[in-house]
Amino acid sequence: MITMKNIIKVLIITAFSLNLLQAKATLSIDGYMPKMLFMKVKDGGTIYVDDEKKGMTSANGPLIVQIQEGEHNVKVCFPNEKNNMLRICGEQKVYVANDTQANVSIKAERSQSMTDLEKCQDGDFKICVELAHIYYFGKGVSKDLYKSAQLYEKACDGGDMSGCVYLGLAHKRGEGAATDIDKAAQLYQKACDGGNMLGCSLLGEAYQYGNGVSKDLYKSAQLYEKACDGGDMSGCLSLGNAYYNGDGVTENLNKSVELYQKACDGGKMLGCVNLGNAYYNGDGVTENLNKSVELYQKACDGGEMEGCLNLGNAYYLGNGVTKDFGKAAQLFQKACNGGVMKGCTNLGITYQNGEGVAKDFGKAAQLFQKACDNREMFGCNNLGNIYYNGYGVAKDIYKAMELYQKACDGGVKVGCYNTLQKLN
Numbered sequence: 001m002i003t004m005k006n007i008i009k010v011l012i013i014t015a016f017s018l019n020l021l022q023a024k025a026t027l028s029i030d031g032y033m034p035k036m037l038f039m040k041v042k043d044g045g046t047i048y049v050d051d052e053k054k055g056m057t058s059a060n061g062p063l064i065v066q067i068q069e070g071e072h073n074v075k076v077c078f079p080n081e082k083n084n085m086l087r088i089c090g091e092q093k094v095y096v097a098n099d100t101q102a103n104v105s106i107k108a109e110r111s112q113s114m115t116d117l118e119k120c121q122d123g124d125f126k127i128c129v130e131l132a133h134i135y136y137f138g139k140g141v142s143k144d145l146y147k148s149a150q151l152y153e154k155a156c157d158g159g160d161m162s163g164c165v166y167l168g169l170a171h172k173r174g175e176g177a178a179t180d181i182d183k184a185a186q187l188y189q190k191a192c193d194g195g196n197m198l199g200c201s202l203l204g205e206a207y208q209y210g211n212g213v214s215k216d217l218y219k220s221a222q223l224y225e226k227a228c229d230g231g232d233m234s235g236c237l238s239l240g241n242a243y244y245n246g247d248g249v250t251e252n253l254n255k256s257v258e259l260y261q262k263a264c265d266g267g268k269m270l271g272c273v274n275l276g277n278a279y280y281n282g283d284g285v286t287e288n289l290n291k292s293v294e295l296y297q298k299a300c301d302g303g304e305m306e307g308c309l310n311l312g313n314a315y316y317l318g319n320g321v322t323k324d325f326g327k328a329a330q331l332f333q334k335a336c337n338g339g340v341m342k343g344c345t346n347l348g349i350t351y352q353n354g355e356g357v358a359k360d361f362g363k364a365a366q367l368f369q370k371a372c373d374n375r376e377m378f379g380c381n382n383l384g385n386i387y388y389n390g391y392g393v394a395k396d397i398y399k400a401m402e403l404y405q406k407a408c409d410g411g412v413k414v415g416c417y418n419t420l421q422k423l424n
Contacts, residue, residue, distance in 0.1 A: 120151065125160035128152075132166065136175075145176030153177075156187065161196035164188075168202065172211070185212030192223070197232035200224075204238060208247065217248030228259065233268035236260075240274060244283070253284030264295070269304030272296075276310060280319070289320030300331070305338035312346060316355075325356030336367070341376035344368075348382060352391070361392025372403065377410030384418060397422075 120128040132151035135144045149170040155163025168187030170177040185206045191199025204223030207216045221242045227235025240259030243252045257278050263271025276295030279288045293314050299307025312331030315324045329350045335343025348367030351360045365386045371379025384403030387396045404422070407415025 120154065123158065125155040125158040125163060128155035128158070129160055129163050129166065132163070136166075145170070147176070149176030156190070159194075161191040161194040161199060164191040164194070165196055165199045165202065168199070181206070181212035183212070192226075195230075197227040197230035197235060200227035200230065201232050201235040201238060204235065208238075217242070219248070221248030228262070231266075233263045233266035233271065236263040236266065237268050237271045237274065240271070244274075253278070255284075257284035264298075267302075269299040269302040269307060272299040272302070273304055273306045273310060276307070280310075289314075291320075293320035300334070305335045305340040305343065308332075308338065309335040309340050309343045309346070312343065316346070316350075325350065327356070329356035336370075341371040341374045341379065344371040344374075345376055345379040345382060348379065352382075352386075361386065363392075365392050372406070375410070377407045377412040377415065380404075380410065381407035381412050381415040381418065384415070388418075388422060 116127050116131055120131055128151045132148040132155065133139075134141055134148075135151065136148035137143070149167065152163045152167040152170060156167050157163075164187045167177070168184040168191070169175075171180045171187065172184040173179070185203065188199045188203035188206060192203050200223045203213075204220045204227065205211070206213050207220035207223065209215065221239065224235045224239035224242060228239050229235075236259045240256045240263065241247070242249050243259065244256035245251070257275065260271045260275035260278060264275050272295045276292040276299065278284050279295065280292035281287070293311065296307045296311035296314060300311050301307075308331045312328045312335060314320050315331065316328035317323065329347060332343045332347035332350065336347050337343075344367045348364040348371065349355070350357050351367065352364035353359065365383065368379045368383035368386060372383050380403045384400045384407065385391075386393055387403065388400035389395070400422070401419060404415045404418040408419050409415075
């Protein structure tokens with residue numbers, strides 16, 4: 001058996017080749033300490049030293065293999081000490097001449113010889129998180145939420161706090177893991193304690209709404225502040241909201257504006273939207289519709305669909321910009337496509353009225369239905385109007401009353417008004 005210490009040296013002595021030439025090569029491998037090596041030769045002149053338990057071995061002496069003189073590719077593989085199912089490999093070309101000795105020093109590099117999954121299994125937990133994201137979004141692979149949750153868990157268990165954050169989100173949403181808001185809060189706590197500021201923000205949100213922990217607005221604000229101070233812009237945004245609403249802190253519109261500005265400057269586009277709202281309403285700053293439009297535009301361009309919705313409203317009403325129904329309709333469409341259901345409702349209104357688009361009651365009804373199905377209650381009320389009047393659909397008073405009531409139950413006062421007025 002070959003004794004292994006810090007450097008593994010294997011003597012390869014070539015026996016007689018077909019033309020009876022003899023060559024010698026000494027192979028030294030740096031960096032890893034496998035317990036046993038095995039050797040074989042494959043077609044194409046490649047010398048393999050690996051763990052496949054094939055070829056010739058020697059218990060006490062050198063490994064011996066028969067080769068021809070010439071150029072060979074020496075490849076060395078052996079078990080990874082952390083996971084014997086995964087081989088670590090290194091390779092190098094060597095020219096072996098007659099009666100000469102060639103020295104080959106190979107350091108097996110994980111980055112060259114292992115797949116990302118193998119690196120993750122070998123303890124590179126940052127890679128685990130990156131792989132989990134790939135499975136979560138289905139980038140180049142079939143989307144697999146269960147696999148993504150497993151990888152987040154492995155990363156978290158290995159000390160990568162971002163893995164804990166995303167595992168917490170998986171438990172919160174029931175995506176590849178059991179829905180468990182208590183577990184989610186515990187994972188956010190672990191991440192926050194480990195220095196992950198997004199974990200602090202999410203823990204603050206849990207305390208704000210009482211998800212998995214007892215509701216505590218003061219504790220929530222403290223966590224948002226910790227996250228914001230630590231550079232997490234979502235924490236700054238949420239702390240700004242806390243100051244705006246007086247949740248866990250004394251209401252302070254000026255402070256909320258400062259925090260929205262910080263979040264916006266830091267790339268949190270919803271911070272730009274909220275800052276735009278502050279300028280639109282004159283909350284903590286002097287009212288400035290032009291400034292609000294600039295901020296909505298920035299947010300929309302940055303991918304925040306709430307910004308597109310508000311910018312669409314500005315064009316629809318002519319607030320801070322020249323009124324432009326066509327532009328408004330385009331922005332409502334973008335917001336609707338991006339998942340903001342209020343954008344679908346507003347786009348439905350443009351089709352209903354023929355504002356910036358050709359009048360189309362059928363299209364309006366479809367958009368109101370989409371919004372209503374996704375709990376946008378103004379969409380339900382407007383769909384009720386469609387059915388009540390028979391615009392683009394068969395007139396159905398009963399259906400209209402159901403929709404008005406749904407809107408009313410969802411907090412839309414005009415839905416309550418319509419329920420009472422149109423029953424009489």
